[in-house]
Amino acid sequence: MLTAALLICNALITNDCMMFIDTRGPYFDEIGCEARLAEMSEWLVKEFPYDQYEHSTRCGDHPNGVKL
Numbered sequence: 001m002l003t004a005a006l007l008i009c010n011a012l013i014t015n016d017c018m019m020f021i022d023t024r025g026p027y028f029d030e031i032g033c034e035a036r037l038a039e040m041s042e043w044l045v046k047e048f049p050y051d052q053y054e055h056s057t058r059c060g061d062h063p064n065g066v067k068l
Contacts (some may be wrong), residue, residue, distance in 0.1 A: 001025075001026035001027065001028065001061060002025065002026055002027045002028075002029070002030065002032075002033040002059045002060065002061055003021065003022060003025050003026050003027075003033075003059070003060060003061070004021075004022035004025055004027070004033050004036045004037050004040060004057070004058075004059055005019060005020065005021050005022065005057070005058050005059075005060070006019070006020040006022075006037065006040045006041065006044060006055060006056075006057050007019045007020075007055065007056045007057075007058075008020075008044060008048060008053045008054070008055040008056075009053065009054050009055075010052060010053060011052055011053055011054050012052070020040060022036055022040065024036060027059070030059060033059035034059065037057040037058075037059065040057070041055065041057060
C-alpha cells in the first residue's frame with residue numbers, strides 16, 4: 001500500500017516548508033499513487049505562486065506518512 005505526499009518549500013526561505021499527505025489513499029500500486037500526485041501537483045500550481053516555491057512528490061509505504 002502506498003501513500004502520496006507533496007512537499008513544497010519557499011524558494012527564498014529554505015526552512016519554510018509544508019507537507020501535504022493524501023487522505024484518499026492508500027493506493028495499491030505506483031500507477032494509482034502517481035495519478036494522485038499529478039492531481040495534487042495541479043492543485044499546487046493553482047494555490048501557490050509557482051515561481052516562489054519548489055516542490056517534490058513521493059509515493060511511499062511509510063505507515064505514518066511519507067518521508068521525503
